[in-house]
Amino acid sequence: MALNIKIHKADNRGKADYGWLKARYSFSFANYFDPLRERFGVLRVLNDDIIDGGGGFDTHPHNNMEIITIPLKGALEHRDSMGNSSVIREGEIQYMSAGIGVQHSERNFSDSEPINLLQLWIFPKTKNTKPLYDQINLEGKRIQNSIQTIVSPEGGKDIIKINQDAWLSLLNSDAGLKHKYELHKPDNGLFVFVIEGETVIGANIARHRDSVEIKGVEEITLTINAPSKLLLIEVPED
Structure with missing residues (x-):
């Protein structure tokens, strides 16, 4: 497979404002629909939500x-x-495997201060399983200038186990460094979401809330131009 890299600018994401909720959608969601932005492989949703105090x-x-x-x-x-x-x-990172079915509520814990969160939905490898819940705390365990796995098919210490051949990693990096990411499976793609900072991937410069889709590689180099926090999402392409 030939190398394929696409950058999606933050301002081109879907947008919603419900008063108590302000959301930006990387893929089609709710009232936002773009036939070219329905998913990236089994990654169906990546929402960037701001929820007002008392909302949810x-x-x-x-x-x-x-x-x-x-x-x-x-x-x-x-x-x-x-x-x-x-x-x-x-x-902290929260995981819920909905399986055969689950109901839940999510509310801002504060009555006055907003919360900003990312929420991802990934199609499962095996359907109709027993619902599961997990939560990990990475406070004090973050590794600066190193790609840190937080979700994987096998799980582990401070790594959530997911029902999919998917790996999620965080990278907190100083400026002026290069980091190599090696994909775990040859048929997987990599979706890079820039939480903050600036990174160069191929010929693309990705900044705050931009995302980059990468297919057809076994490894990719991330060149960090400014202090950055990246979310790396490796998923099956189909």
């Missing part, structure tokens, strides 16, 4: 979806039909 999503259902939530600022209160009740804060 009331109880609603999911099935056959792997859902990962990453708070960037603030704290999120979660309750679900499996009996889980928790608060997810900056520095």
